[in-house]
Amino acid sequence: MTHAGAFNQGRDGDLDGLVRDFQGWVHAFAGALSELADRRLTGVDDTGRVAATISGTGRLLQVTIDPRAIRDLDHAALGQAVFQAILAARERMGEGLDETIAALSGGRSTAEPDVLQPYFDAVLRQE
Template sequence: MRRADAFSAGRQDDVAGLLRETDGWARAVTGALGELEEERLAGADPSATVRVEVSGTGRLRKLSIDPRGLRALDHEQLAQAVREAIVAAHLAMDERLTEVVQTLAGSPSDTAVPADPLAGHIRDVLRGE
């Protein structure tokens, strides 16, 4: 981050250093995304009839439906329960991704981070709205 700050301040004398720094950032992000792909994050509908697991990058890995819970659900309620379970898993993925980004950015999760202007929109997308 040192070279990027200097570069943005008008001191463009170390382009090679800036490129090395951005290459390091790119490798760190690529490594973090690779690790996220291996993680499994769970979600369930409120009745816990439907449970899903997604990877840290949002890919659906597992879907299970408790047969006992099916007795109380018609096809539309089952579809809603599946959507709710997927949304819950995506929100867990969102929290994990936020942790990873904060770590990469060097800001611990317990410090105040400026509000992301797109956070609400991203949460709506994760909820399927």
């Protein structure tokens, strides 16, 4: 059981242990974000003729346009296809971030209450 679990159950916990747990979580999260930032994610438009590649941080790295798209689409439709491809790549980035957060939280939902919230509230109320 983590030290946060002891606090959640209303027992006195080891504060130093809780800090160590927290530092471990921060380190794991930073490492996971670093790995995600190094990834290259590609998305394509609805026609499959335009592809966009972004970094894990969302930076656009490359756009590839099939010559048939240039021939068959007017400038507005081509612009929309590029936009769709970039959006698809960014959606993949978001999915990767969701997977990273789920893995780090042990599948715990972010909608669950924060187990330490009552303790933080008590500290903030003290003068």
